[in-house]
Amino acid sequence: MAKGHSFLSHKLHSLLGLFPIGLFLLFHLTANYQATRGAEAFNQTVGLIENVPLLLVVEFVFIYIPILFHAVYGLYIAFQAKHNVGNFGYFRNHMFLWQRVTGIITLIFIVWHVWETRIQKALGASVDFDMMANIFSSPAMIVFYTIGIISTVFHFSNGLWSFLVHWGITVGPRSQRVATYLTMVVFVVVTFIGLRAMSAFIL
Amino acid sequence: MAEKLIHLIITRQDSPDSTPYKEEFKIPYRPGMNVIGALMEIQRNPINAQGQKTSPVNWESNCLEEVCGACSMVINGKPRQACSALIDKLEQPIRLEPMSTFPVQRDLSIDRSRMFDALKRVKAWIPIDGTHDLGPGPRMPEVERQWAYELSKCMTCGVCLEACPNVNAKSEFIGPFAISQVRLFNQHPTGQMNKHERLEALMGDGGIGDCGNSQNCVQACPKGIPLTTSIAHMNKETTKHAVKKFFFS
Numbered sequence: 001m002a003k004g005h006s007f008l009s010h011k012l013h014s015l016l017g018l019f020p021i022g023l024f025l026l027f028h029l030t031a032n033y034q035a036t037r038g039a040e041a042f043n044q045t046v047g048l049i050e051n052v053p054l055l056l057v058v059e060f061v062f063i064y065i066p067i068l069f070h071a072v073y074g075l076y077i078a079f080q081a082k083h084n085v086g087n088f089g090y091f092r093n094h095m096f097l098w099q100r101v102t103g104i105i106t107l108i109f110i111v112w113h114v115w116e117t118r119i120q121k122a123l124g125a126s127v128d129f130d131m132m133a134n135i136f137s138s139p140a141m142i143v144f145y146t147i148g149i150i151s152t153v154f155h156f157s158n159g160l161w162s163f164l165v166h167w168g169i170t171v172g173p174r175s176q177r178v179a180t181y182l183t184m185v186v187f188v189v190v191t192f193i194g195l196r197a198m199s200a201f202i203l
Numbered sequence: 204m205a206e207k208l209i210h211l212i213i214t215r216q217d218s219p220d221s222t223p224y225k226e227e228f229k230i231p232y233r234p235g236m237n238v239i240g241a242l243m244e245i246q247r248n249p250i251n252a253q254g255q256k257t258s259p260v261n262w263e264s265n266c267l268e269e270v271c272g273a274c275s276m277v278i279n280g281k282p283r284q285a286c287s288a289l290i291d292k293l294e295q296p297i298r299l300e301p302m303s304t305f306p307v308q309r310d311l312s313i314d315r316s317r318m319f320d321a322l323k324r325v326k327a328w329i330p331i332d333g334t335h336d337l338g339p340g341p342r343m344p345e346v347e348r349q350w351a352y353e354l355s356k357c358m359t360c361g362v363c364l365e366a367c368p369n370v371n372a373k374s375e376f377i378g379p380f381a382i383s384q385v386r387l388f389n390q391h392p393t394g395q396m397n398k399h400e401r402l403e404a405l406m407g408d409g410g411i412g413d414c415g416n417s418q419n420c421v422q423a424c425p426k427g428i429p430l431t432t433s434i435a436h437m438n439k440e441t442t443k444h445a446v447k448k449f450f451f452s
Contacts, residue, residue: 004407006409006410006412007407007411007412009412010412011442079373080369080373081371082368084366087281088366088417088422088423092418095417096416096418165434165435166416166438167439168435168436168439168440168443172432176431
């Protein structure tokens with residue numbers, strides 16, 4: 001990594017995780033949730049998104065470039081640590097390890113997911129209810145997506161906790177503990193939204 | 204009655220570059236003994252568990268009351284001071300290892316210079332030398348002195364660096380203690396006059412950005428220093444400083 005920029009890179013990494021990546025995740029899962037109201041509602045939502053002006057620019061600026069930076073710098077951070085939960089089995093140390101593990105799982109999941117949906121669209125396929133229903137006709141994909149969604153939402157929720165510390169918002173132990181509880185609630189609620197939306201595609 | 208023995212398994216290393224190996228010792232128990240006492244017994248009679256004569260185990264210690272930090276080592280998997288590690292409270296066999304996050308010099312003695320370099324880097328002192336008498340400095344409010352005193356208990360023992368997953372051969376991270384020392388000296392009414400210098404040092408490579416919030420440091424610190432609170436506080440201060448510098452000067 002470039003000399004003298006580690007403070008800025010770490011701050012940018014932390015910021016991008018929430019704005020825009022975290023917000024995009026919430027938006028994406030809520031949009032998927034429309035599938036629980038039927039194929040028609042989901043296809044309508046997809047159509048609405050596809051009609052956003054300059055969609056490709058929006059996608060690159062708010063999704064692809066931030067995720068690419070977050071992923072590359074995240075891998076650098078993840079492989080720098082010397083994990084020691086064996087000797088130091090504290091809750092936060094486990095979260096530290098899991099943040100890095102889920103980061104890598106999430107990256108694999110996202111690469112596959114983008115290949116299967118967005119790149120197929122670029123190659124001429126149409127993204128709609130049937131495409132997802134087709135993907136979920138395979139039980140292996142249901143397992144893969146379940147792990148992927150849980151891992152992504154965990155990484156987001158625990159990353160939210162870290163964000164609050166990295167930016168000096170939760171400073172003392174009490175506020176950090178409350179933030180742990182709140183981000184756990186975020187994890188449960190958002191995981192439910194994600195998995196419930198997925199189940200709507202399983203016919 | 205058979206003599207009660209203490210069983211020790213010590214990770215030894217003959218020189219900074221040689222390969223570490225384990226050697227076992229069985230030494231006579233005395234009431235109230237600590238790990239330093241056990242090492243002194245080996246020094247007096249350097250015979251290992253197989254009954255062979257060996258070189259005495261090398262270690263560092265000084266104050267023997269957990270305020271100097273010199274005798275830090277990994278005892279049964281946890282980094283701590285050997286002087287305050289009482290044999291009666293340890294599970295046997297007692298495993299002693301050097302804190303290998305630091306360069307091992309010999310056996311249990313390590314080189315902690317990276318910590319002193321880190322303190323120099325963040326300017327963990329209060330510059331008061333001048334060419335003439337500057338008079339008394341501003342007073343420090345008592346409520347602040349009370350918590351600042353807690354931070355001043357840091358003895359540069361190295362336990363927080365050993366516990367931190369982000370301090371290792373692949374990273375330049377200066378470690379939790381140095382960040383807490385910046386908070387201490389930036390709080391001091393005279394130290395405050397140079398606070399920007401310390402903040403900028405924290406914002407360099409290997410500085411506060413490298414903290415990954417595993418929070419092992421605060422659990423491991425033998426002096427109970429609120430290291431994670433110091434880190435989060437300095438996160439806020441460095442962010443404010445960066446924003447101010449970018450927009451206003």
